[in-house]
Amino acid sequence: MIPNPSPTPPPAARLSGVRKTYGDVVALDGLDLEVRPGEVLGLLGPNGAGKTTTIGLLLGLLRPDRGRAELFGRDSSSRGARARVGAMLQVGRLPDTLRVRELVDLFSSYYPRPLPRAEVLAVAGLEEVRNRLFGRLSGGQQRRVLFALAICGDPSLIFLDEPTAGLDVEARRALWRRIGCLAERGSSVVLTTHHLEEADALSDRIVVLHRGATLAEGTPDEIKARVHRKRIRCRTSLDRDTLRRLPGVLGVEPLVGRFEILTARPEPLLRELLSRDPDLTDLEVVGAGLEEAFLSITREPEADTVGEEAA
């Protein structure tokens, strides 16, 4: 590897001012994004936010309409740049009639300094099924094969597009541990997800995408602080306007005989509520779950119903 003379290492990957459209649909609208060396970057957003398009552009599978996509300081479309990159794509289905070890061997040959096959199989948890045909594997095992192919070239940068989509809780946790191992080895990781919990568990930094633009960016704690909201539900004699003027209230909605009050700081508000209306009943504080909280910043205020987000 050629030593870099500049004091700050260049970003592992970068999008600058990238716009990408599919026909009339604007997938990315002037997006700037940087993947720093050694970091785990979580790209968070609902379906259609532009996450997969972002990965496709960074990998050079798509060409931006405007702006520039780079891998290690080179244009993403250069195949040489991809020698240091591994990718687990969402759409990938491999031929059913190839064995796990044959796929690993094939993909390892593409890279200049691949990991030994035994190590790849061990890291991906595939030793026991290494002689099995891809088509005979369970869904979780098939995802792990895609993961193995992403890491077999010992890449410095790994893209994981919805790595745990369609996995059960146990398989998801297991894959999280494997992704954690990658970060410990010093690789940069970019992962997309629509679960805040997943981004929180794995990322050093989270970028929230919405409609092809950055909605928020920060550490998992900063993002959670931004989206951390509670819903207080109660039956009270106070009217809506009074409630609305209480300190820390972000919104008030009538809810079949009760009110639902949205706040970021529930404790002082509860104290205030109970002192003003000692007869308050049916009290309920709904901890807006992480999913729900995240949705509250990506959803439009008028469409403020939550809960149908797929697990």
Added chain:
Amino acid sequence: MNDTTTTLAATGGFSRTLRILGLQTRAELLKTARLPAYALPTLAFPWLFYLFFGIVFGDRPSVGSVTAPAYLLATYGVFGVIGASLFGFGVGLAVERAQGWLLVQRATPMPPMAALFGRLVTALVFSGLVVAGLFAIAAALGGVHLGPLAWLSLAGILLAGSLPFCAFGLALGLLCGPNSAPAVVNLIYLPMSFLSGLWLPVEMLPSYLRAVAPFLPPYHLARLALARIGVPSPVTAGVSFAALAGFTALSLVVALWAWRRDEGRTWG
């Protein structure tokens, strides 16, 4: 020259490229051989057709000094190699493209030509098996006697002749969806084979159909193959070669266009 070259050069380029090509070809061959839905019909249909129409009902008058089983060996050979090429490249590619296998490979530093190379060798291997089987049937059951040179040159022209149809299959595979590909390929393959005189000698077709044949690529490959076993061709070899070369070039242009178009699509 460019960064690809330097990367390859820096990491032991040539032997590594050979290794990629070897593994890619091995993977394509294994993948296809384990897929009975491709392997069986590709091999068995030409063999069975030739057995029925060339041998069992083959006691037709000879064309000049060439017996019907010998004549039909050449045309069913053309039929067989076209099938192996169109189904391997056309249908196989369309299905894998839709499943994202191509995309998974494109996301790696794999040289794009490696995938093409592996597929091409696989199509040639299957073409070779089709031809070998037909030759065995012809020699054992059809009483076809050719000199060693004639056998070799017939095999050579058939294998080389599969290349234009690999290019055509590539274009179809990049244009068609996974569900429509088998239907589209059959709709082109079967009528085109009949009209080119691959099933029945073109001389036996009604005159209005005979007029169509010279506009079809398989006709020209058949004429070249038939010339190897001594059937005089109404068109010169040069014309047939030019027709096949033009067909190949046109297919490659369409394939390139479809490949570019695909880029923005798979990610919609």
